[in-house]
Structures are given as C-alpha cells and as structure tokens.
Amino acid sequence: MAMQPITLTSGMRANLVSLQQTNSFMEVTQKRLATGKKVNSALDDPVAYFTAVAHEQRAADLASRKDEMSEAVQLVKAADTGIESIKTLIAAAKSLATSALSADTTTAASTLASQYDEVLNQIDLMVADSGYKGVNLLKDPDDPGSTLTVKFDETGASNLSLQGFDASAVTGLSLVSSSTSAWVDGGAISTTNIEAAITALDNAMITLRTESSKLANNLSIITARQEFTQGMINVLKDGAANLTNADMNEEGANMLMLQTRQALGTTSLSLASQAAQSVLRLF
C-alpha cells in the first residue's frame, strides 16, 4: 500500500518551528547553567541578604494590615446585619400603624400604639448592639466610636474611611413615636398622626436601603484591597526567600524560559474586554 504523503498546514508548521526553537532555547540555557560560566553578579551577598530581610519585614507589616482589613469586613457585616434587622422591625411597625388606621375602637388603637412604641424602642436596642469591637457604624456620626479608618498600606497613606450614620429610631431615622404624636387624640383615632407615622417609616426604609448599598460598596472595596494585599505579601515572601541565592546568570536563564513558556501560550493575555481591545487595536 502506497504511503500517503504527510502534509503540514502552514499553521502546524509554524507551531512545529516554534517548538523546535523552544527546545534549542532550553538546551542553550541549560548548557550555560551546567557549565556555570560565572557572569559578574550585580548583587553581592550582603546586599541581597539585607534586601531580603527588608522585604520579609514589609510582608509582615502588610500581613498586620490585612488582619485589620478582615476586622473592618466584620465591622461592616455587623452594621449590615443591624440594618437588615432594623428593616424587619420597621416593616413590623408599619403593619401595626396600618392596623391602627382601620381599628374599630380607640382602645384597640391605643394598644397598637403602645406596641408600635415598643418596636421603636427595639430599633434603638438593635442599633446599640450592632457594634463590633467598640466601633458602631449605626451610631451618631459625631460619636467618636462611629467611624473606622481602614489602612491599606503600612504607612496608612492609602486608606478608606468608614463613616457611620445614625440609625436610632427618633433622632436618626426621624420616626415619630405615638407618645409625641398621639394615635388617639381627643377621644378619636387620629388618622393624620398615624399616616404621618407611616410616611416616616417609608422614608426610614429608603434611608436604610441607601446606607446598606453604601456599606456593600465599601465592603467590596475592602475585599478587593484585601486580595491585593495578599498578593503583595506572597510576592514579597517569594522574592525574599529566593533573593539570597539570586544569581544574575540563573535569573537570565529563568527569565528566558519564562518568556518561552509564555510565548507558547500557557498564560493567555487575551482577556482584554471588547472595549479595551477595540481601543488598543487602533495602535
């Protein structure tokens, strides 16, 4: 049987050539390493040693910053849990007020009013319990314990200030208690006062949603920074660990191998977004 001729498409041939080149590259760099022909090292040992120590220290500094960021995440989560519970309480207060609007007797309305006041009281208790390690983002912003500055680098130059907002029922969320604006007034149910209370509750809900989305935004910033800091710590540790044995010859060879490996496509760069791609293609 006649042998079928083997033909390579131009794409395959290009691949083959690049593979052959890789092999030659590697052979050459390995030979250079094996012969150990010493090129003057740009780093003499004491310098490398102290540089390594400095990087390790920096990694340690950053690690403590990262712990602070984790604490800040906990704080934001505590505040967010508080907000969610307050929202539930407000919904409960609203249903009490709505029931009072359609109450048959003034006695029934009065009972609902006192239950409503109790719910407002619970909101304040919830606010007081939403702190984490002495900071409470739901307290009056003038209160010193209501802000936290999260530092992202060891100098603290890069930071994010978490500012609290007052979520207490009357002073913060402007809810109206039935003791200041009575639901039963002059022997009759005061629909005006009850409706005003409902409007205040609706507004409070809007405020809480806004604050909640601010918190979510801050949370994502802190999380992103946390990941970045972890990356920095890893790189500093990697670098420091290898720095003392660094040899410019070896580094050159390693770098060449890395370049070749990347050229073969193990690390793809093709993830630029469509928008960024279309911009860069113009150059």
Added chain:
Amino acid sequence: MALKLSLKPGERLILGGAVVKNGGSSSCELLIENRVPILREKDILTEEGADSPCRRIYYVIQLMYIDEGNLASYTRLYWNLVHDLVQAAPSTVALIDAINEQILGQRYYQALKLTRKLIAYEEEVLSRVSGGTENL
C-alpha cells in the same frame, strides 16, 4: 490644574476611553482639565508587543488603567504574571513591590512608569544569556 499635551500631526492618544488623533497638518495642543486616564501613543503597548514577562505585566497594568471596570480579572492575571516573574528572577522583587504600591493607591500611570524601568532591567538580565541564543 489642566494638563497640557502637544500632539504631532497623525499622532494618537487614549483619552478617557476615546482614541484621539491629530488629523490636522500641524501640531496641536490639548488641555485636559479633569482627571481621566491618558496614554500617549509612544507609551502604548499592543498585545503583540507584549512578548516578554515584564512587557506582559506592562500590558496588564495598561488595561487596568484604561479599563478600570474589569479590574478584578486584570488583577488576577497580574498576580499570575508577577508570581512567575518573581519566581524566575527574585531580584525584581524591589521594583515589583514599588509597582504594587502604586497600583494599590490606584496610581496606574505611575505604575506604568515604574514598569518601564522593570522592562529595562529585564532587558539587562536577558542580555546576559542572550549571547548564546541570538543566532537561533
């Protein structure tokens, strides 16, 4: 304070997501009055041009700068590239650290400037071993 840029005929630049070209026959001057990502033609590296470990890092930081919306995916790629580089050449760690510091502070332009130093350093390191490979 506005930033003053001069653009030669036919020269392009990226200005806050737009590619601006001087279509006239003489140089023109632009005043940029707010803070937007600006990248001049000579500083732009294309994907094809990103053919070495440090150039790839430059390319990714460039994407962070002009396309901040997709920062998360670029950051992931950045760490992969940086990790590989520091493994291969630990002496780059000082420069990498300085670049990280700039990225952390969202000063991508400064990060790019430092990365240019990194690319120069890489060329120096590679030149030590390229003697035996340049004929390939």
